Amino acid sequence: MKKFILQTDNRSQRSSNYQIPYREQLNTQQLGAVMHDDGPALVIAGAGTGKTRTLVYRVARLVEDGTPPESILLLTFTRRAAREMLNRATDVLDNRCKKVRGGTFHHYCNLLLHRYAEELGYPRNFTLLDQSDAMDTIHHIRSTYYHHLRLKRFPQKQTLSAIFSSMINTRRSLYEVLADGYPRFLEHHDAVAELFDRYNRYKRDNGVMDFDDLLTQTRVLLSGNDDIRRKVASQNRYVMVDEYQDTNNLQADLVALFSSVHENLMVVGDDAQSIYAFRGANFKNILAFPDLYDNCKILKLEENYRSAEPILKLANSLMDKANDKFDKNLYTRRSSGDLPGIVKASNENEQSRFVAQMLLQLREQEIPLNDMAVLFRNGRDSYDLEWELNKLNIPFRKFGGQKFAEAAHIRDVLAHLRVVVNPEDQIAWNRILMLVDGIGPKTASELVNWLRLNKNRGLREADVASKSYKKQIDQLSEALSDISTKKNKPSEALERIIAYYTPVCENRYDDHPKRIKDLEAFAGLSRNYTGLDQLLQDLTLEPLDASAMETEASAKDEPPLTLTTIHSAKGLEWDTVFIIQCLDGVLPSGYAVENASALDEELRLLYVACTRARERLFISYPVTRESSYGEFFSNPSRFLEDIPEYILETWKLVEEPDQKRLGE
Numbered sequence: 001m002k003k004f005i006l007q008t009d010n011r012s013q014r015s016s017n018y019q020i021p022y023r024e025q026l027n028t029q030q031l032g033a034v035m036h037d038d039g040p041a042l043v044i045a046g047a048g049t050g051k052t053r054t055l056v057y058r059v060a061r062l063v064e065d066g067t068p069p070e071s072i073l074l075l076t077f078t079r080r081a082a083r084e085m086l087n088r089a090t091d092v093l094d095n096r097c098k099k100v101r102g103g104t105f106h107h108y109c110n111l112l113l114h115r116y117a118e119e120l121g122y123p124r125n126f127t128l129l130d131q132s133d134a135m136d137t138i139h140h141i142r143s144t145y146y147h148h149l150r151l152k153r154f155p156q157k158q159t160l161s162a163i164f165s166s167m168i169n170t171r172r173s174l175y176e177v178l179a180d181g182y183p184r185f186l187e188h189h190d191a192v193a194e195l196f197d198r199y200n201r202y203k204r205d206n207g208v209m210d211f212d213d214l215l216t217q218t219r220v221l222l223s224g225n226d227d228i229r230r231k232v233a234s235q236n237r238y239v240m241v242d243e244y245q246d247t248n249n250l251q252a253d254l255v256a257l258f259s260s261v262h263e264n265l266m267v268v269g270d271d272a273q274s275i276y277a278f279r280g281a282n283f284k285n286i287l288a289f290p291d292l293y294d295n296c297k298i299l300k301l302e303e304n305y306r307s308a309e310p311i312l313k314l315a316n317s318l319m320d321k322a323n324d325k326f327d328k329n330l331y332t333r334r335s336s337g338d339l340p341g342i343v344k345a346s347n348e349n350e351q352s353r354f355v356a357q358m359l360l361q362l363r364e365q366e367i368p369l370n371d372m373a374v375l376f377r378n379g380r381d382s383y384d385l386e387w388e389l390n391k392l393n394i395p396f397r398k399f400g401g402q403k404f405a406e407a408a409h410i411r412d413v414l415a416h417l418r419v420v421v422n423p424e425d426q427i428a429w430n431r432i433l434m435l436v437d438g439i440g441p442k443t444a445s446e447l448v449n450w451l452r453l454n455k456n457r458g459l460r461e462a463d464v465a466s467k468s469y470k471k472q473i474d475q476l477s478e479a480l481s482d483i484s485t486k487k488n489k490p491s492e493a494l495e496r497i498i499a500y501y502t503p504v505c506e507n508r509y510d511d512h513p514k515r516i517k518d519l520e521a522f523a524g525l526s527r528n529y530t531g532l533d534q535l536l537q538d539l540t541l542e543p544l545d546a547s548a549m550e551t552e553a554s555a556k557d558e559p560p561l562t563l564t565t566i567h568s569a570k571g572l573e574w575d576t577v578f579i580i581q582c583l584d585g586v587l588p589s590g591y592a593v594e595n596a597s598a599l600d601e602e603l604r605l606l607y608v609a610c611t612r613a614r615e616r617l618f619i620s621y622p623v624t625r626e627s628s629y630g631e632f633f634s635n636p637s638r639f640l641e642d643i644p645e646y647i648l649e650t651w652k653l654v655e656e657p658d659q660k661r662l663g664e
């Protein structure tokens with residue numbers, strides 16, 4: 001018999017002496033995913049099974065095997081997640097991992113579009129509209145052209161923006177979106193379609209894009225231009241996508257385009273943790289992934305390292321109730337631990353007192369406040385608790401409320417910077433002109449128009465000599481030209497604008513001292529930036545949390561407790577977790593109860609919340625609630641209804657006898 005020896009391709013030849021002892025640091029399933037070589041793979045990972053760890057080690061392993069780090073693309077749900085993963089990869093291997101490209105879909109698309117925008121007829125320095133700017137623009141078009149429809153209940157700007165976003169992210173027609181989610185507006189179908197066209201034209205004419213454009217325009221760019229697609233995709237030798245359960249159809253298309261040359265695509269996710277349907281995420285993407293790629297390998301991570309067994313048992317029994325899911329069997333080797341508790345309080349304040357007092361008790365047992373968290377469905381669910389915590393002087397940070405960059409004073413200042421970066425940004429011009437004393441919508445719009453027609457002249461040359469606001473316009477144009485001509489650092493540019501804006505702020509807002517403090521903190525944060533455009537893009541793509549910012553500015557106390565919406569708790573873990581307001585109508589939300597798939601999503605939300613806890617979990621609800629109509633009775637979440645006592649233990653709150661007598 002003759003023998004023919006096949007040579008192994010160098011790249012796939014594994015290094016036999018890795019720096020990192022993968023076998024010791026990973027379990028068999030994790031190791032399988034880390035060592036997966038070429039071709040598409042789906043990693044179905046249960047909560048707390050080390051999917052982050054697996055991605056970190058896979059990055060390191062690819063680099064150890066000689067893959068150039070800059071040819072690896074890691075797409076994550078937040079930019080912070082990418083940064084943390086790459087820092088960890090750097091810690092386990094070395095500095096080469098710093099060169100791996102990581103970020104969100106929006107960041108990566110933004111990067112590509114700034115390189116290729118001209119191919120699509122946009123300027124390279126196009127401005128990115130944040131959510132509020134996009135709504136202001138829609139509002140402007142709505143009131144200019146559709147004012148006559150106001151008496152016929154024409155959709156408002158928030159609704160219009162949600163409708164447009166849903167069309168784009170779920171790739172459905174306007175008719176389908178209206179029929180499915182907004183049937184009462186079907187009668188306005190044609191006007192809404194026309195408004196959508198006008199909005200798109202407006203953005204194009206003004207060289208601006210909103211968040212959804214970043215994704216759609218990238219798809220247009222890559223699917224319409226084969227040379228560019230090939231160039232971009234050949235740079236991506238390995239593509240990895242975290243939290244794949246929260247991608248939408250458009251993102252699924254983009255992933256395919258990004259990896260279309262090498263097809264080394266690994267997506268990681270947990271179908272049971274898909275909680276972003278309201279943003280167009282389609283958890284069926286993850287279920288359908290193996291159908292899209294013939295040779296797709298399916299790998300599962302099922303050993304949970306995070307939670308004590310009783311917590312996991314509760315999480316599994318919640319997931320048993322879901323309709324659509326991959327079969328997974330989450331297990332842990334940690335058999336001890338307290339049963340999770342279900343705490344019934346007579347009203348919201350009793351619930352808050354329970355949480356606050358339990359927190360203090362656990363703190364006495366050496367569990368630091370910052371290793372505990374209170375989770376809830378909506379930002380407003382924690383108001384009563386916040387009051388109680390303040391009373392007891394317990395420091396906390398809250399995530400999931402208003403974002404820093406969405407506050408009016410921050411947006412005012414940002415608008416000034418935006419016109420420096422892109423002098424054609426009419427929305428920003430309009431905002432800053434309206435801040436000038438004596439200028440109303442009509443004059444602002446005339447001046448914006450003048451600026452558009454006289455591109456080479458500038459505000460200083462506008463004919464305002466006889467106007468009461470001339471002095472302020474002079475100050476404004478001086479501030480703007482100082483920044484554009486002196487090419488200051490972003491922090492200096494901000495300080496210059498803050499100096500101009502401070503009297504405006506004092507004039508407009510009663511609480512100006514707090515706002516000015518915010519602005520100073522903002523200038524401090526911007527010191528890490530070297531370019532204004534980068535600062536603006538980052539703030540638009542990943543706005544800071546307002547309250548996180550406040551505590552950062554004033555944190556001298558012990559590291560604080562975390563209050564967070566469940567959505568913002570994604571990927572995080574704490575020793576002790578409290579889930580409050582676990583009521584029917586809140587979790588599941590009242591809007592979801594009529595719809596089976598929306599109800600499943602709410603169930604997944606509760607699952608995500610429970611699986612954040614390592615050692616202790618308390619779920620609480622008040623039996624009565626206050627509303628503007630008075631007190632009413634409420635029921636615990638239906639998801640907890642038939643969970644047996646040996647999985648979820650009932651806790652009863654009893655007042656201390658003395659206290660009771662005092663209250664009588």
Ligand SMILES: Nc1ncnc2c1ncn2[C@@H]1O[C@H](COP(=O)(O)OP(=O)(O)OP(=O)(O)O)[C@@H](O)[C@H]1O
Pocket residue numbers: 025026027030045046047048049050051052053054270304305306570571572611
């Ligand atoms: N092989 C392992 N050995 C020891 N600890 C591990 C291992 N894998 C993961 N862990 C630990 O388990 C915990 C959960 O890991 P990780 O955060 O990576 O999970 P995850 O799957 O990303 O979680 P989730 O999706 O629920 O947010 C972490 O504290 C991590 O250090």
